[in-house]
Amino acid sequence: MSVTTKKSISKKEWEQRLSKEKVNKQDLNRLVMNYLVIEGYKDAAEQFSLESGLEPTIDLESIQERMEIRHAIQSGDVDTAIELVNDVNPEILDTNPELFFHLQQQRLIEMIRNGDFTEALEFAAEEMAPRGEEHPEFLQELERTMALLAFQNVQDSPVSDLLHSGQRQKTASELNAAILVSQSREKDPKLPSLLKMLVWSQDQLDERMIYPRIENLISADLVVRDSQGNPVDDAIDSIGTPL
Known part of the structure; x- marks a missing residue:
């Protein structure tokens, strides 16, 4: 050796x-x-601007819409987030099928989290399955999400990570990046x-x-x-x- x-x-x-x-x-x-x-993070940016003397690169008021959308996602209110995004620019979701699928996936996750299993099954069959047929690359993610229903206690599921706050954060960040791109701004810090x-x-x-x-x-x-x-x-x- x-x-x-x-x-x-x-x-x-x-x-x-x-x-x-x-x-x-x-x-x-x-x-x-x-x-x-x-x-x-509008409030933090304002405070940091005061402490550092550094002017932000954009009008901080323009962050407010993105803050409200992020908060809606992180609170599990996907419907409100979608409404707010459409108010900002309806083309964001119309032109990004992967993002829209992930928002619908998050809606499904929230139904399962709340114990609305019948509603979740109907939503998956009527709204998500057709999108999986149009975009086969989404099927695996849909199957992972539906696997939550196979367990009486979803927290014991091998895909319970979908219920963690990190999943909401992931969806919120993806949506935030899409909004920034639509505004011709830098999307990644x-x-x-x-x-x-x-x-x-x-x-x-x-x-x-x-x-x-x-x-x-x-x-x-x-x-x-x-x-x-x-x-x-x-x-x-x-x-x-x-x-």
């Missing part, structure tokens, strides 16, 4: 190197404002892409060295682990790793 020695760096030295990297505060503020505006790049960069660096890495993107604490993945107080000079 051959052994290679990974280069190692201590937490203290890593922090010293990081401290030498100068990041423009205004650039960071723009990243945050970009996220708040695109995701539709820059911050999540930068965080994905951070994760990818650390994965690449893991193959070459042992260093303090960020494991929790919320706290951003630096964590040092040995070659077996155990947390340690700090990195040593070098560690032999079997190949």
